[in-house]
């Protein structure tokens with residue numbers, strides 16, 4: 449089974465994260481390590497997940513000058529992660545250098561994707577940082593730039609997936625946080641869809657955190673989501 453779900457391991461402690469990880473089979477999902485756990489636990493935690501057979505998306509959303517970002521991407525490749533990301537708003541040259549530094553890795557290079565517009569943002573948030581356009585327009589602009597730089601895909605909200613699939617084609621990876629099963633708390637997310645809606649729209653991978661990790665029955669929730677996608 450090729451799992452579509454990437455569980456965002458946003459926990460305070462290694463103990464909490466592994467309590468979930470050790471109940472699930474790697475065929476059920478991939479795992480995402482983000483800023484909280486990486487800052488606390490570093491590369492050793494990623495290695496622990498690898499040793500348990502999981503693909504890891506290292507979600508550190510690099511955003512810096514081209515040389516710095518490219519070198520960080522190379523470190524991620526050396527760590528052996530499955531996917532790594534950077535902010536498209538770092539610009540074309542930054543993305544091109546990050547892609548170029550992965551050339552020696554060939555087929556073993558991680559997928560390199562960009563974050564377009566955070567799924568927590570809506571029109572007013574963009575306006576406040578001087579972007580006078582809709583999230584949809586800005587996502588389209590940054591996805592085109594990402595494709596021009598030769599990256600493998602983007603992080604976007606499920607609401608932009610259908611149009612990006614048309615613009616960017618079938619092979620361009622569309623990775624979508626902002627996933628909320630029916631009835632679950634939206635929290636700080638703004639551009640959301642349910643898991644099955646997102647897959648129907650054309651998402652390749654669904655990033656899901658709190659609806660699973662904050663549940664008292666996380667494994668059941670994960671299995672229920674997989675079942676709703678026809679992946680049980």
Ligand SMILES: O=c1ccn([C@@H]2O[C@H](COP(=O)(O)O)[C@@H](O)[C@H]2O)c(=O)[nH]1
Pocket residue numbers: 456458482563565566567568603604625626627635637655656657658659
């Ligand atoms: O635009 C983005 C980019 C990344 N994320 C990350 O995905 C998860 C979502 O967690 P939930 O608990 O399901 O909201 C989280 O780790 C974010 O850092 C995102 O939400 N939006």
